[in-house]
Amino acid sequence: MTAKPAAAAARATVYGYPRQGQNRELKKAIEGYWKGRVDADTLRRTAAELRRGTWQQLAEAGVHEVPTGDFSYYDHVLDTSVMVGAVPERHREAVRTDALDGYFAMARGTQDVAPLEMTKWFDTNYHYLVPELGPDAVFTADSAKQVAELKEALALGHTPRPVLVGPVTYLLLAKAAPGVAADFEPLTLLDRLLPVYAEVLADLRAAGAEWVQLDEPALVQDRTPAELNAAARAYRELGGLTDRSKLLVASYFGRLGEALPVLAKSPVEGLALDFTESGAANLADLAAAGGLPGKRLVAGVVNGRNIWINDYEKSLATLGTLLGLADHVDVSASSSLLHVPLDAAAEHDIDPQVARWLAFARQKTQEIVVLARGLSAGTEAIAAELAANRADLASRTDAVITRDPAVRARTAAITDADGRRSQPYAERTLAQRAHLGLPLLPTTTIGSFPQTTELRTARADLRAGRIDEAGYEERIKDEIREVLSFQEKAGIDVLVHGEPERNDMVQYFAEQLTGYLATQHGWVQSYGTRYVRPPVLAGDISRPEPMTVRWTAYAQSLTERPVKGMLTGPVTMLAWSFVRDDQPLGETARQVALALRDEVNDLEANGTSVIQVDEPALRETLPLRADEHAAYLEWATESFRLATSGVRPDTQIHTHMCYAEFGDIVQAIDDLDADVISLEAARSHMQVARELAAHGYPREAGPGVYDIHSPRIPSTEEAAALLRKGLEAIPATRLWVNPDCGLKTRGWPETRTSLENLVAAAGGIRAELPTEAA
Numbered sequence: 001m002t003a004k005p006a007a008a009a010a011r012a013t014v015y016g017y018p019r020q021g022q023n024r025e026l027k028k029a030i031e032g033y034w035k036g037r038v039d040a041d042t043l044r045r046t047a048a049e050l051r052r053g054t055w056q057q058l059a060e061a062g063v064h065e066v067p068t069g070d071f072s073y074y075d076h077v078l079d080t081s082v083m084v085g086a087v088p089e090r091h092r093e094a095v096r097t098d099a100l101d102g103y104f105a106m107a108r109g110t111q112d113v114a115p116l117e118m119t120k121w122f123d124t125n126y127h128y129l130v131p132e133l134g135p136d137a138v139f140t141a142d143s144a145k146q147v148a149e150l151k152e153a154l155a156l157g158h159t160p161r162p163v164l165v166g167p168v169t170y171l172l173l174a175k176a177a178p179g180v181a182a183d184f185e186p187l188t189l190l191d192r193l194l195p196v197y198a199e200v201l202a203d204l205r206a207a208g209a210e211w212v213q214l215d216e217p218a219l220v221q222d223r224t225p226a227e228l229n230a231a232a233r234a235y236r237e238l239g240g241l242t243d244r245s246k247l248l249v250a251s252y253f254g255r256l257g258e259a260l261p262v263l264a265k266s267p268v269e270g271l272a273l274d275f276t277e278s279g280a281a282n283l284a285d286l287a288a289a290g291g292l293p294g295k296r297l298v299a300g301v302v303n304g305r306n307i308w309i310n311d312y313e314k315s316l317a318t319l320g321t322l323l324g325l326a327d328h329v330d331v332s333a334s335s336s337l338l339h340v341p342l343d344a345a346a347e348h349d350i351d352p353q354v355a356r357w358l359a360f361a362r363q364k365t366q367e368i369v370v371l372a373r374g375l376s377a378g379t380e381a382i383a384a385e386l387a388a389n390r391a392d393l394a395s396r397t398d399a400v401i402t403r404d405p406a407v408r409a410r411t412a413a414i415t416d417a418d419g420r421r422s423q424p425y426a427e428r429t430l431a432q433r434a435h436l437g438l439p440l441l442p443t444t445t446i447g448s449f450p451q452t453t454e455l456r457t458a459r460a461d462l463r464a465g466r467i468d469e470a471g472y473e474e475r476i477k478d479e480i481r482e483v484l485s486f487q488e489k490a491g492i493d494v495l496v497h498g499e500p501e502r503n504d505m506v507q508y509f510a511e512q513l514t515g516y517l518a519t520q521h522g523w524v525q526s527y528g529t530r531y532v533r534p535p536v537l538a539g540d541i542s543r544p545e546p547m548t549v550r551w552t553a554y555a556q557s558l559t560e561r562p563v564k565g566m567l568t569g570p571v572t573m574l575a576w577s578f579v580r581d582d583q584p585l586g587e588t589a590r591q592v593a594l595a596l597r598d599e600v601n602d603l604e605a606n607g608t609s610v611i612q613v614d615e616p617a618l619r620e621t622l623p624l625r626a627d628e629h630a631a632y633l634e635w636a637t638e639s640f641r642l643a644t645s646g647v648r649p650d651t652q653i654h655t656h657m658c659y660a661e662f663g664d665i666v667q668a669i670d671d672l673d674a675d676v677i678s679l680e681a682a683r684s685h686m687q688v689a690r691e692l693a694a695h696g697y698p699r700e701a702g703p704g705v706y707d708i709h710s711p712r713i714p715s716t717e718e719a720a721a722l723l724r725k726g727l728e729a730i731p732a733t734r735l736w737v738n739p740d741c742g743l744k745t746r747g748w749p750e751t752r753t754s755l756e757n758l759v760a761a762a763g764g765i766r767a768e769l770p771t772e773a774a
């Protein structure tokens with residue numbers, strides 16, 4: 001394989017970079033500001049210093065054009081709302097009084113004013129703040145942040161490329177503002193929004209931007225002809241402006257499909273496309289569309305969302321083909337590097353054999369630079385890097401960790417029967433009723449109780465050697481006793497141990513499974529100042545010993561009431577980790593499912609009659625394109641059943657989901673064959689209960705009656721009103737009473753009162769029910 005030198009040198013670039021700093025300095029500064037410990041000037045200086053460090057790192061690595069404007073104090077979609085003046089009425093006063101505090105009020109709410117809604121950024125684990133728009137929306141341009149960051153980078157001697165959320169994606173991500181008819185389509189505001197983008201583009205040009213990037217990831221989803229027309233109109237209009245920089249329209253997270261010819265024909269100067277596995281079809285589609293004559297193509301060949309080293313030969317082959325399809329080809333990651341941790345070199349505890357397969361943002365940047373050099377100067381110019389890359393890749397294929405014969409033999413022997421309970425739901429529900437003896441409208445919680453500072457300190461003390469394992473265990477047991485005692489006093493029917501021993505629900509299990517690696521510093525922004533350290537599914541997965549049994553059994557030993565075992569399901573274990581890219585996802589899911597199956601069976605053997613297997617990520621992992629849904633849902637539901645079908649008919653399997661709308665996957669939820677499901681529902685006033693009913697969902701369900709994302713305490717009447725709504729959709733014999741999700745982010749005072757009110761509401765409604773309902 002050789003790549004011919006490109007006509008003009010290919011350049012290396014990135015669309016965005018992790019914002020937090022090596023030691024999460026940004027989190028600390030912002031949270032310090034919220035607590036009044038850091039003043040606004042210090043926060044601004046910290047942020048500027050982080051940006052300076054990022055650009056310097058990129059430039060030193062050999063990146064030609066650095067992104068600006070991708071930095072954010074909270075979220076880049078919120079920044080876009082500020083840029084176009086889409087500040088909800090309820091936040092305007094706060095923004096007028098103090099722009100920074102008003103910005104944070106939109107993000108987090110205040111005592112009196114609700115924040116913007118937050119939801120998943122496409123199929124990533126990053127969350128953005130949903131723009132609220134209505135038919136009366138008036139947009140006004142505020143380019144201050146974008147211009148300031150551009151000037152900052154110019155003053156430091158860089159070649160900056162401002163990055164903006166594109167107008168079509170911005171409107172497609174928006175929702176009807178409160179009080180506006182839910183079927184209002186924000187995209188109808190496009191003609192009003194484009195002049196504001198035109199103003200921002202003029203300001204950026206005046207400030208010295210040669211190129212501006214407009215991100216349109218929404219165009220890699222299935223789009224209607226009207227939406228595609230809107231995209232065509234948007235880029236005809238923006239492209240037709242004279243007072244602007246050159247425009248690079250960036251797509252990522254998949255193939256552009258029908259949107260590719262639309263953008264290719266538009267009068268913009270450049271397109272950025274995903275050429276990793278998720279966007280592989282872009283290559284043939286681009287050729288079919290006649291390429292991009294006269295345009296710049298930025299080729300996303302380095303995966304921006306996983307942490308594996310690139311396959312240089314494969315990327316160079318793609319890049320070589322692309323040379324014939326565009327006027328100029330540059331090299332980049334397939335998406336912003338926001339979704340990967342900063343620096344693999346900071347990980348000192350990872351087996352060196354595995355470490356050589358890892359590339360975080362810093363290493364990916366180096367890969368992009370090497371590939372650009374290879375494309376420009378020919379493969380001889382990167383011969384040493386190619387040889388090292390080949391050796392690293394080969395060491396992975398042959399490694400013991402990636403091929404555990406026992407695990408492989410076990411997955412190969414899976415039969416259909418392993419994924420089926422021994423009795424159908426209708427029969428086993430009777431056995432469970434007899435076995436558990438629960439009242440109508442049984443009350444429960446979702447698993448976690450407040451993760452107090454004391455608990456986090458205990459974990460930090462253990463890590464630092466200030467306490468030993470035994471001392472840590474004692475602290476966890478103290479907490480379990482407190483959680484159990486509270487639940488008994490409050491009158492909850494199915495208890496939990498409270499998950500005090502878990503730092504993060506996925507990381508906790510990953511740390512105990514062979515084949516999974518945890519990182520020390522691999523933080524990735526989840527939302528605002530909240531970060532996760534996604535573990536790495538590096539090899540074949542097995543469970544050396546039980547993971548939760550001792551805590552659940554300890555909790556059960558303290559009470560006569562059933563204590564619910566608590567596990568994270570296979571789909572979520574994959575969704576919130578970095579997955580293997582050397583085998584199908586379904587295969588990895590089956591391995592994780594078998595490890596969980598052993599845990600489920602061990603819990604049952606140790607006296608646990610109710611076991612919850614959480615799958616909050618089931619909906620978010622749904623592929624962005626509808627034609628890929630069926631294949632995903634098949635392995636996803638199969639792996640859940642594999643994990644949960646090894647138990648007796650009278651053992652009750654629960655599942656739990658949150659953070660998404662589930663109306664379009666009710667069939668898949670049914671296919672899980674769980675006995676009980678708890679779902680987030682309080683904010684949407686039980687919408688999901690109606691959706692389950694509309695589908696004829698036959699099982700028990702607990703639509704949440706307590707919104708745990710807010711410190712607000714629901715009154716007994718409020719919880720009762722939600723329950724009554726629930727009862728309109730789900731009969732009393734199948735309705736459970738629970739919060740929306742776990743309580744780990746809540747404080748104890750509000751948790752106590754809220755749960756007492758929830759139990760009182762259930763009791764009140766139970767008393768109102770006709771006796772035959774029982």
Ligand SMILES: CN1c2c(nc(N)[nH]c2=O)NC[C@@H]1CNc1ccc(C(=O)N[C@@H](CCC(=O)N[C@@H](CCC(=O)N[C@@H](CCC(=O)O)C(=O)O)C(=O)O)C(=O)O)cc1
Pocket residue numbers: 125456457459460502503504505506507526527529530531532533534576659745
């Ligand atoms: C439900 N959600 C989850 C998602 N993904 C997951 N993997 N897990 C989830 O629960 N995706 C969707 C949502 C996202 N929601 C959240 C909610 C809250 C957080 C959050 O609070 N993150 C914390 C970090 C949590 C954690 O791991 N804590 C550790 C402590 C780690 C730490 O900060 N150590 C410090 C030292 C601390 C000390 O000395 O006290 C250090 O190493 O420097 C623990 O509990 O032990 C955050 O701080 O951002 C994230 C996603």
Ligand SMILES: N[C@@H](CCS)C(=O)O
Pocket residue numbers: 446447448505566614616656658741742743744
């Ligand atoms: N059992 C977990 C589910 C979170 S989605 C908890 O309660 O925190």
Ligand SMILES: [Zn+2]
Pocket residue numbers: 446616656657658659740741742
């Ligand atoms: Zn949840």
